[in-house]
């Protein structure tokens with residue numbers, strides 16, 4: 058039973074994690090942590106209000122869920138609508154244009170997260186002075202790195218603009234295809250800079266590798282725990298961010314699911330509702346809600362795939378797997394390293410696509426037998442993203458189900474918060490600003506969606522209030 | 537000349553408007569010379585520490601917390617700007633206004649094809665803020681001085697508007713920069 062002396066610590070707002078998030082921590086009179094939770098405090102109701110809308114409008118509509126990875130929602134919805142119009146076998150030009158858009162987005166998103174958000178913690182330390190532990194501090198001390206971050210993000214955004222028509226909330230993907238190809242002039246602009254981008258990718262990867270190996274003793278246990286991992290993989294087991302079938306493995310690498318078609322996702326995944334968060338808790342049905350939760354995103358993808366189909370990223374993956382003797386890596390802080398491998402992979406993919414003549418093709422849209430249901434999965438920068446729609450004969454959406462990446466990481470982020478609260482806050486007489494940042498660092502490793510902008514130029518605003526059981530504020534810390 | 541103070545916030549928005557601000561790319565380094573950021577998700581200032589010249593608001597109001605933050609911005613900023621279609625008109629989230637809130641919640645937490653909710657409970661913990669009956673554009677809650685349309689307004693739109701305001705020029709944006717989505 059909760060003691061009357063129980064204290065409640067609130068961190069609010071943590072971030073925009075698919076909306077606002079906050080952390081609550083309960084402590085007993087000895088400051089031992091008895092409960093720590095990450096709450097997602099925003100609700101928008103997309104599933105209900107897209108009902109009645111014409112299906113072809115959905116790819117431009119649902120991306121307004123998220124301005125940080127709109128391309129993922131745009132493409133997942135378009136892929137689902139491909140099934141509605143019977144156009145799921147895209148023309149080469151359409152598929153490659155969409156892939157280019159997707160790799161452009163992964164490129165900009167990973168660069169943004171690493172340079173603008175994570176690098177201050179890694180370069181200056183979790184407890185560093187607040188005044189410098191942000192991207193402005195990085196710009197002052199490591200100006201080259203900061204400029205690289207800005208320019209890499211710009212490159213990715215320009216690719217999105219060239220394929221989707223607009224940097225944020227574009228319109229390029231349509232049911233059954235795409236509405237433009239890539240002109241030679243557009244292509245040449247990107248080709249001019251791609252080698253520079255790849256060089257910077259290698260540099261960023263090195264920063265992440267060096268950080269992790271140099272700090273392994275503290276980084277390995279930090280917010281870490283064994284977990285299942287889930288992503289899509291290609292038929293031959295390669296990493297594929299745009300298309301593939303579901304694979305899930307356990308913490309030792311044993312396959313739980315393999316080559317499950319996206320159309321069967323609802324047979325293997327369910328989402329638990331808990332009253333204290335607007336974000337649901339997905340789990341693998343065959344294992345159940347208690348132990349069936351899993352991680353998604355860069356770490357999970359590197360763990361689940363058999364190989365990466367671009368040479369430099371594959372070499373980097375092998376290096377990464379050595380750290381854990383070829384077993385799945387369950388280190389939360391290793392997300393950064395994994396993310397930088399994917400940054401390099403996206404750079405390589407962009408280079409290969411730019412050199413592919415199919416991008417100048419003119420056969421943009423296909424069609425086939427009309428269906429009334431469409432299900433699609435993509436690997437968004439932050440993890441596996443599910444879109445599922447049913448449509449009536451008047452072309453109106455009658456059902457929509459979305460499982461966004463950050464939702465799958467809900468339980469893992471909660472575990473990370475609990476672990477850090479237990480390891481670093483429990484029993485401490487005073488909660489310092491540096492300790493608060495430890496909680497942020499753990500949440501941030503997952504790069505939760507919508508928080509990216511909060512992250513964008515540095516850090517999440519955090520407030521912790523110590524309140525006793527009568528509601529009296531005992532202590533208040535703000536950073 | 538003392539630097540102008542700028543504050544920004546995202547209410548019921550998707551952060552796309554903040555992302556668009558980042559899309560000014562290397563001009564961001566110039567912006568930092570022109571202004572100091574006060575309360576904003578781009579730094580760690582949680583509550584206003586001083587009066588601000590300009591407040592940029594992304595997103596309308598969908599819950600009680602949004603309203604509190606918006607009123608706080610009005611109190612601390614000389615000029616408030618609704619940035620983007622969500623702040624200006626409620627935007628896509630306001631599509632829920634034609635539907636009873638309960639139906640939206642039921643769809644997400646009871647009816648969806650992957651929902652596992654044996655207790656049938658809808659999230660209601662005191663730790664999560666109460667939702668408003670509908671989504672409100674910002675000017676229905678406080679006085680707003682300027683509206684920048686677009687979903688999101690382009691980086692150039694944001695840049696031109698900010699530079700004009702901060703250098704005491706009239707905000708006369710060319711036609712191409714004023715776009716509704």
Ligand code: SF4
Nearest residue numbers: 549550552620621622
């Ligand atoms: S106006 Fe558009 S870009 Fe801005 S917050 Fe709203 S949906 Fe996002």
